[in-house]
Amino acid sequence: MIKVGIGYDVHALVEGRVLILGGVEIPYERGLLGHSDADVLIHAIMDALLGALALGDIGAHFPDHDPRYSGISSLSLLGQVVELIEGQGYRVGNIDSIIVAERPKVAPFIPQMRSNIARVLKLVESCVSVKATTTERLGFEGRGEGIGAQAIVNLEKVGG
Secondary structure (H helix, E strand, O other): OEEEEEEEEEEEEOOOEEEOOOEEOOOOOOOOOOOOOOOOHHHHHHHHHHHHOOOOOOHHHHOOOOOHHHOOOHHHHHHHHHHHHHHHHHHEEEEEEEOOOOOOOOOOOOHHHHHHHHHHHOOOHHHHHEEEEEOOOHHHHHOOEEEEEEEEEEEEEOOO
16 A cells, blocks of 8 residues: 655744755755754655655644754654654655755755655665755745745555
């Protein structure tokens, strides 16, 4: 049995924060605002994974009012989501994702993002797709106010 999930996340860009995408620190004058490290790519992937099994969203599992998650690495949270999925008898088949940002240019960092995600999800890198696009200066991403990400995943029943 195969299950499919889709995830979407956005965060505002602000001064005084480090920019983390796909578990990679990216040099930039601003970072994403959020309770955790605000890694929109990982958040979109987590929501897709949870959604595939109808387990709610990341806010239900990791509420932004809980001090345990303040500043936490989203890769760590992704590992916890993997444990939930495995507990349901599933494993990740593959992931396709996209980062939407006018700036900074993230293409040079994509190989490390893929490696980070594959490691946590126990996948080979060829099963993890990370792409980046701009909005041609349209919308909040195009104006540099924030960054968005989308992901789609499939889960496979273990032994089925």
